[in-house]
Amino acid sequence: MRKILYPLLALVVILQLVVSPLSASAAEQVYFTEPEEGKYEPLHPYTLNWTGNVLVDGGYNLSTKVLHGRGQGNLADIVITDEEIGANAIIDLGPNASLTTTINPDQYRGWKTYVPLRYSTYLIKTHDNKYAKVKITDIQPGRVYFQYVMETDAPVQGSWKEFSEKYQVPRNKEWRINFSREVDATSVHTQNVYVTSESGSRVNVLVKVDPNNSKTVLVHPPSNGYEYGKSYTLYVQNIKEKETSKLIKENVKMKFTIEQSPVQPKPPTNIVATGGNDSINISWTNSPDNNIKGYYIYTSTDNTNFTRLINTVNNSYLFNGSNFTIKATNGQKLYIYIVAVDLFDRVSIKTDVITVTPIADIAPNPPRNIIASPYGDEIDVSWDDSTSSNVDGYRIYISTDGVNFKPLRNSEDASDIFRGNYVIIDGYSGKTVYLYVVAVNKNGTESAKTTTLTVKPGETQPNPPSNLKAIPGDGVIDLSWSSSTSSNISGYYVYARYDGEINFRKLTISGSNNNLFTGNSVKIPVTNGQKVFFYVTAVNTNGKESSSSFVVSATATSSSSYTAPVIHTTTPGNGTIKIEWFEIYDPNLLGYYVYLSEGSTNNFKRLTYSDGNPLVISTEQLIDSLKNGTKYYLYVSAVYKNNQIVDSNIVSTTTTTGTYTDWSGTWSTDYGTMQLKQLGYTVVGTYKYGSVEGTITGTVDGYTLKGKFSEPGNTGDIEFMMTTDKTEFLGKYRNQYQTIWAPWDGERIY
Structure with a gap:
């Protein structure tokens, strides 16, 4: 009988190509797709059903790579326990069976619903009664790795028709494949339309019929885009016409090369590799760029053919951190280099290649x-x-x-x-x-x-505190001291002798019966005009008390002629509180002391700073290293030249929990369109205002983004605060050599 060829679809990528269909004849053989990788995790926890449906509790769908649970067994293709593998129908083909070889289904007998799990190749029937092969490649506690192929249409016979290669292709290129007639959507999938990398492995692209034009097939790029500077090949085969279901006559492929990265990140430095017993420890100094998302590690045994390592922690090529131990073979020299990868998937130049040879580990002799x-x-x-x-x-x-x-x-x-x-x-x-x-x-x-x-070390007496000072105030004396040099101090006793008395008495903390002071300062209420003598002792964790410090004295005096500070703003943050007060204009003012108490007003401690000085000159302070969700009480004392101290009002506020907002997206701002990307608390981005192009870098704290802007011939500071609905920000900026801020507001586009 004579075959008749009918005109079918025309496939167009850059130029239009008209091809003819194959005749639709039944094939005895079943053909399979290219192999794909799979992971079954966690393993099914129960013994498989001996007589019923082994997929009743769910399983893995090979097409969608989704693990379904109980009630979704109708979507599952395989189920794996730590001892068995099951399917609607399954046969063990043996460990040497080929994945991609075609089969004649009529040759197979003895189908089962489950068989023992081992390193072998299995033929199965999927949930939609198609054939598939599964090859077990690695069995680990709690997980199993495998390769698999799926039944597909018989391939078009003959060689591939190759379109001319495309260069400088954008990394997020979406290919549009135009046909002369409407295509059958069921034939449009990644077994018929796919992209391979330089190594021949398939790239995770999304293919579908254009919802607005059924004559066009769309090939979306990978979620992170193609790699800069890399070459790929687009394949199209077995596409059917919608009305007749006839196939195109020719396979079509096209090679394309992605544009080079515009800016490479800086590489890591100081790479060190130390050989162990069947292992190598690799460490390095991270790249100085603040938009690095991780690192690729490459190894080779011949210094020529390098392979990118897989991070078994996250099952990807990306290593986060700067210190890892990898498996190696004792006595085999390994060549290693590392590259940095930024948020835009740009790769740095490689580090110098270093060599290391692991050796069998021998325990040392004891001391x-x-x-x-x-x-x-x-x-x-x-x-x-x-x-x-x-x-x-x-x-x-x-x-x-x-x-x-x-x-x-x-x-x-x-x-x-x-x-x-x-x-x-x-x-x-x-x-x-x-x-x-x-x-x-x-x-x-x-x-x-x-x-x-x-x-058992002895119980010797601790060293006493030093530098005891008594500063008078209005109805109060501010007492402070330097800590004991002993390491096991639990607190201090404060002793006072009031004018007219004979003996010193041990003071208690206000509002309690406790007389152990844990800070290095305390305010003692006294009557104005009354002279008081003081000394302090240190107490260790065993209750041992030191000898006394030097004795000091002070007389409280009225502060009616001195101005007290007034706190007007407290701003809680993530483990921080910012306190602000009105400035006092008095030539006799030396500065301010800041006091903090956690949970109540009974345990105020005077704050000291990195230089050991408690005196503050400014009218604001940021207090950090606080507990989140905790209420704190604060007040400020003005310190005058004659040692007179006047206290402010007491205020309280509660620190917030550690949260941050997401600034990723596109914003319409006073200075053009801004695109931001966020990793953790770090934000990087770009903006364009007319012909001026600039960059943004910064750090997120709550709803606030603080950092730098940079553009040709100009740089400076930014401070953006996002609204609670996260749709706008109110911002400001100032140039490098200016102190005056100017507005810079924005609205989120998407």
Whole structure:
């Protein structure tokens, strides 16, 4: 019988191509798609149903890559437990069976609903009664990795017709494939229309019929766009005409190359690789750019063919951080380099290639002749070095019950490694302490432990506080002191002797019976004109009291001729409070003290700053390192030249919880269209105002974005505050050498 060819669709990418359909003859063979990767996690927790539907509790859909739960078994293709794999119908083809080879279904007998799980290839029938193959590639606790292929239409015979290559293609290019007639939407999927990378692997694109024109097929780019400078190939095959379901006669493909990245991020530096036992530890100094989202690590065994590592933590190529340990083979040299990746998927130049060879790890010999002796409140520990040559340092394990040992922290670098052989330990006065020492090599492997020693440091008297000062105020005396130099201080006793009295008495905290003051300052209410003498002692955690400080005295006086500060604004933030007060204009004013109390007005403490000085010259202060969701009370004291102190009103506010707003999106602003992208608390972006193009960088705190703007010949500060509905921001800016702010407002477009 003579075959008749009918005119079918014309496929157009850049130029229009008219092709003819194949005759529709039944095929005995079943054809399969290219292999795809899959992961089943978590595994099905129950034994599969022996006699009923094994998918009754759900399973994995190979087409959508979605794991369905109970009640959605009609959408599932396979189900995997830690021992079995099941489907509507399944046959174990063996570990050497090919995934992509065609099959004749009539040749297969003995279908089951489940079989044992092993490293093998399985033929299954999917939920829509199609054929698929599944090859198990890795079995891990709680998860199984596999490759699979799906039944597809018979391929068009003959070679591919290749369109001319396209260059400098935008990384977010959407391809529009135009046909001369309406196409059958059921034939438009990623098995017939797909994109491959330079390595031949398929790219995750979205294909569909244009909802506004059924003669056009759209190929959307990957969610993060194509990679800059990379080449790809677009394939089109087996598209059917809507009315006749006839196939196009020719396969069509087109190679295209993405434009180069406009700006490369700076690479990481100081890459270091240390070989261990079947492992390599890699560390580096992060890129100085603030829009870096992670790093790619490349390895090679021949310094020629490099492979990008997969991060098993997030199952992607991206590594977040600067220190990772990877698996390696002892004795095999490995070549390594790293690149930085920014928020726009731009890749830096690579670091220098370094080499490392992992070796079998050998535990070092332990240290010798350990001695632990009490010396007052302290413990002196010493030992002789290990005889091994691969020792990096020593670790001291300590316990107060002889059972639960923890490594001692090194106060010099906050690690738990000591690189000498003599350590002084404090903070255990009056307690029985158990300790032993181990040697640690450069891979972190410990030696056997030394003999466990027992020691009890004495209960000596702590050192007294110093620099006691008494400053008079109106009906009050402000008392302050420097902390005791002893390390185990729990608080201070304050003693006072009023004019006319003989003995000193121990004072209590206002509003309580507690006489242990935990801060370094206190205000003592007294009668104006009354002279009071004071001294202070330190108290350690064992209740031991120090000798007294020096005695000081002061006389409270009326402050009617002195102005008191007035607090007008308190602004709570994420662990912060900003306090502002009206300025006092008085030539005798030295400055201000700021007092803070948590939860009540009974425990005010005077704040000191990084230079150790409590005196503030400005009329505002930002107090940080506070607890979120906690109410705090504050007041300010004005300090005059004659040591007169006058207090402000007491105010209170509650810190907010740690939240931040999302600034990502496009904004219409006073200075053109602005596009912002946010990663965590960091925001980067661009804006264009006429012919001027600039950049934005900043940090989010609550609803506020603070940072810098930069444009040719000009740079400066920005401060934007978003409205609560997140649709607008009220902002301001100032140029680099100016102090006056100007408005810069914006409205979110999307």
